[in-house]
Amino acid sequence: MRKRALISVSNKEDIIDFTKGLVELGYEIISTGGTLRTIQDAGISARAVEEITGFPEMMDGRVKTLHPSVHGGLLGKRSSRIHRKQMEENKIVPIDVVVVNLYPFQETLQKTGVTHEEMIENIDIGGPAMLRSSAKNYHDVTVVVDPQDYEQVLMDLRMDQLDLEKRRSLAAKVFRHTANYDALIANYLTTETGEDFPETYTVTYEKAQDLRYGENPHQQAAFFKDPVSTSMSLALAEQLHGKELSYNNIQDGNAALEILSEYREPATVAVKHMNPCGIGVAADVYQAFQKAYDGDPVSIFGGIVACNREIEAATAEKLSEIFVEIVIAPGFTNEALAMLTRKKNIRLLKLEMKTDGSAYHKLTTVKGGVLIQQNDHGEIAKEALTVMTERKPSEQELADLQFAWKAVKHVKSNAIVLGKENQTVGVGAGQMNRIGSAMIAIEQAGEKAQGSVLASDAFFPMPDTVEAAVQAGVTAIIQPGGSKRDQDSIDVCNEHGVAMVYTGMRHFKH
Structure with a gap:
């Protein structure tokens, strides 16, 4: 037949x-x-x-x-x-x-x-x-x-x-x-x-590329992409130069893009091990990069830099003076590209910087299952802040507090960020106690802590963090509030003329 x-x-x-x-x-x-x-x-x-x-x-x-x-x-x-x-x-x-x-x-x-x-x-x-x-x-x-x-x-x-x-x-x-x-x-x-969490949850991804290895050389890995996503994603980036991205590169690059999505004005983010080591916002990309770099010129070494504006020659020249793994931007001028491609190992990624700001689901696998939650897209207007101290923050302090509050959302808990004039000057991440994170941020800031503001991703269980901040020269603090010992921290602020505002919202990031 x-x-x-x-x-x-x-x-x-x-x-x-x-x-x-x-x-x-x-x-x-x-x-x-x-x-x-x-x-x-x-x-x-x-x-x-x-x-x-x-x-x-x-x-x-x-x-x-x-x-x-x-x-x-x-x-x-x-x-x-x-x-x-x-x-x-x-x-x-x-x-x-x-x-x-x-x-x-x-x-x-x-x-x-x-x-x-x-x-x-x-x-x-x-x-x-x-x-x-x-x-x-x-x-x-x-x-x-x-x-x-x-x-x-x-x-x-x-x-x-x-x-x-x-x-x-x-x-x-x-x-x-x-x-x-x-x-x-x-x-x-x-x-x-309109069902967020139905009785079964099915997701699908398409392989973007095999990776040389995972977090460590003995771990196998691959990168899979959302087949219909149109938001800021490394899966949509065009690589202009450099070797293939690694597992850790993709993790850090994604963290940088999530932070960068917070800003509409010219901004630069430097990321190391999925934490921001420097964030700068300014009138142009050159000044924004300079602020991000000055925020922590040590930790940026070997990190990832992401900008939401085209990289031009002046910024490229600064970037070429340091070692970074990846630069992500919506574009590079011809002069900037020629300058940066002289460095063999740097990875240059071109990516349209657009985001609709809507909530999306974040998935974290655990043994035998998966945790699903909305991304942390919580924001708070300055009118919604509650002043808890005798002194109210100045307009400049309010702007700095809101800047620091955006930044601390993207720092691993326990998280403390010191900021001043649209620049992070100290970041303390992922410590087992809050005062430990605060001391790291204060030490990193050094003299820049004078006149800065402090953001904490969660409340202060005791006043030691506030005491350390006051001693370092911090003038205003933003935190969620909600501790049984809130009044102890408020009293320290009042004693030293430091303003403190509550958000009523925390930003844990595990």
């Missing part, structure tokens, strides 16, 4: 050459709709699926392959005497090769101005059904979902080397593909219904 191949593809890349190869191998071609027309227009003989099913394509193409003559031909086990008998009795002919890819739901999702009705019509039903039937019966059916596999499959068929292991591999790819497809649909409809 002549072998059969069923072909029904939305993505018609390379399908003509693949179909010709199957015909040369003696396969009869069955096809549907637009694919059938494409094949026949290329001069290839093919039968319409209606000839097999005896039913016309109907309901705007929603029903064309959902028929026992198709699925019986896919699911019938050749090794089963009962299956063979039932196929013969019902005039069902086996289908040996299936080539299917699906309606472009993902591509439609990424377009602007698409209606809900358009999204629904781009949900494929018959395609996934054929893929799943074929993949389930991979012992007898070769199923191809990816045009990248056409050449190898043809070669294996010609050499009679498409063995069970290869068919199983193709089947596994099919189920990954349909799972990804269904996850996109489920997430779209779940978002439409």
Whole structure:
């Protein structure tokens, strides 16, 4: 009996050459709709699926392959005497090769101005059904979902080397593909219904690249991207220079972008081990970089720098004087690019700096599960701050307090940030007690602590942090409040004329 191949593809890349190869191998071609027309227009003989099913394509193409003559031909086990008998009795002919890819739901999702009705019509039903039937019966059916596999499959068929292991591999790819497809649909409809945390939570990512290793050389790793994200993401960046990003590079780069998304004015962020070591905001990128650098000229060594404005020559010259792993910016002037590319190992990434500011889910894996939460997009206007001390902060102090409050959100807890005039001057991160973080920030700031403000990501359990800040020359403090011993800290501030405001919001970051 002549072998059969069923072909029904939305993505018609390379399908003509693949179909010709199957015909040369003696396969009869069955096809549907637009694919059938494409094949026949290329001069290839093919039968319409209606000839097999005896039913016309109907309901705007929603029903064309959902028929026992198709699925019986896919699911019938050749090794089963009962299956063979039932196929013969019902005039069902086996289908040996299936080539299917699906309606472009993902591509439609990424377009602007698409209606809900358009999204629904781009949900494929018959395609996934054929893929799943074929993949389930991979012992007898070769199923191809990816045009990248056409050449190898043809070669294996010609050499009679498409063995069970290869068919199983193709089947596994099919189920990954349909799972990804269904996850996109489920997430779209779940978002439409406004459910944040439904009874099951399905996510899907596509491999962006294999990585040389993870956090350490003995750990394997890869980078997967959100297939529909359009926000500031390293997965969307264009690498202009330097070697491939490492696992740690991506972690630090992501941290830098999350911090940078806080600012609309020209800003520069320097990051080390996922903590900001310097943040500067100014009238232009050069001044912003200088502030970020001066905030901690030691820790920036070997770090990552991200700017939300194009890098020009003056800033590039400053960057070329120090060792940084990565520079991320929305662009580089030709002069800046020529200057920075003289450094062999620096990685230069071009990325459009746009963010809609909306909340999104952050996932953290734990053994046997995953924690899911909204990102910390909490902000507080100066009018919402509560002054707790006898002295109110000045307008300049209020501006500095709000700047420091934005920064401390992105520092690992326990977190203390000293800031002054749109510049971080001291950052204390990730200590097991709050006074420890404060002492690191104060020591780092040195003389710059004089006249600075202090932000704390959580309340002070005792007044020791405030006492250290006062001694260092801090003039105003911003913190959530809520400790049983809040009054002790307020009393210290009042004694020394330091202003303190409460946010009523904390910024833990574990």
